[in-house]
Amino acid sequence: MSNRRVLVFPSAAELGPALARLVTARADQACGSARGRFSVGVSGGSLVAMLGKELTSLPDLDCSRWLVGFCDERVVPFSDPESTYGLYKDQLFSKVNIPESGVLAINPTLPVRECAEDYARKLSENFPGEAIPVFDLLLLGMGPDGHTCSLFPDHPLLEESQKTVAPISDSPKPPPQRVTLTLPVVNAARCVAFVSTGGSKASVLKRVLEGGEGPVLPAARVAPGKGELLWLLDEPAAASLTLQVERPAPGAHI
Ligand SMILES: O=C1O[C@H](COP(=O)(O)O)[C@@H](O)[C@H](O)[C@H]1O
Numbered sequence: 001m002s003n004r005r006v007l008v009f010p011s012a013a014e015l016g017p018a019l020a021r022l023v024t025a026r027a028d029q030a031c032g033s034a035r036g037r038f039s040v041g042v043s044g045g046s047l048v049a050m051l052g053k054e055l056t057s058l059p060d061l062d063c064s065r066w067l068v069g070f071c072d073e074r075v076v077p078f079s080d081p082e083s084t085y086g087l088y089k090d091q092l093f094s095k096v097n098i099p100e101s102g103v104l105a106i107n108p109t110l111p112v113r114e115c116a117e118d119y120a121r122k123l124s125e126n127f128p129g130e131a132i133p134v135f136d137l138l139l140l141g142m143g144p145d146g147h148t149c150s151l152f153p154d155h156p157l158l159e160e161s162q163k164t165v166a167p168i169s170d171s172p173k174p175p176p177q178r179v180t181l182t183l184p185v186v187n188a189a190r191c192v193a194f195v196s197t198g199g200s201k202a203s204v205l206k207r208v209l210e211g212g213e214g215p216v217l218p219a220a221r222v223a224p225g226k227g228e229l230l231w232l233l234d235e236p237a238a239a240s241l242t243l244q245v246e247r248p249a250p251g252a253h254i
Pocket residue numbers: 043044045046047071072073140141142143144147148149150173
């Protein structure tokens with residue numbers, strides 16, 4: 001896979017600032033392009049705290065031309081601790097200069113199917129002329145079962161080829177009702193960056209990145225057709241890998 005890079009950092013403490021440099025470099029590039037804005041999709045889970053900490057500690061961060069979407073979202077009220085939007089609002093959006101119109105949140109008061117349709121409509125309005133929205137950057141996490149977004153192993157949603165956003169009401173990881181970007185949207189992005197840290201991810205990372213027996217896991221189905229694929233790992237997460245990885249110098253741009 002020629003457009004895939006696996007980058008390993010000594011620990012999450014070194015990975016975090018490198019992630020912030022990646023985000024700001026891609027934002028500058030996108031805002032300086034004819035598009036004039038930076039479209040980024042964020043994930044929940046452990047990524048929220050890392051992005052909140054790293055981005056809010058940058059002195060000159062300018063999010064005025066950012067469009068932030070969600071790679072997946074739990075259909076719960078924003079005040080619920082499981083709401084990814086709620087967590088980002090507390091830890092990031094309320095602390096930077098992103099306009100309200102720059103955050104594409106779900107409407108959690110809708111039933112899950114309507115919520116997905118409503119979110120797909122919001123995406124299509126914000127990516128005019130694009131049958132499949134092309135994000136500048138998607139930031140993904142991966143669960144210990146190999147799921148990414150809310151695309152879980154052996155789930156029929158992995159085969160979704162028509163919808164840009166799909167509902168799921170039987171998520172094996174709570175809460176059960178969620179909406180998620182589908183693989184065609186993920187694989188249309190200009191850049192997809194996975195962030196995975198900690199030893200609990202080591203064995204699944206080996207299977208996702210190096211292959212093995214059994215069905216292909218959801219995270220291994222992420223392969224942007226024209227875009228880049230980056231895996232940002234810390235040493236504990238990368239411990240079982242035998243493939244060739246990059247170990248960027250401190251402060252290096254990726
Ligand atoms: O449920 C979810 O889990 C994944 C992975 O989370 P992590 O805490 O293991 O990093 C996350 O990427 C996804 O957005 C979230 O809904």
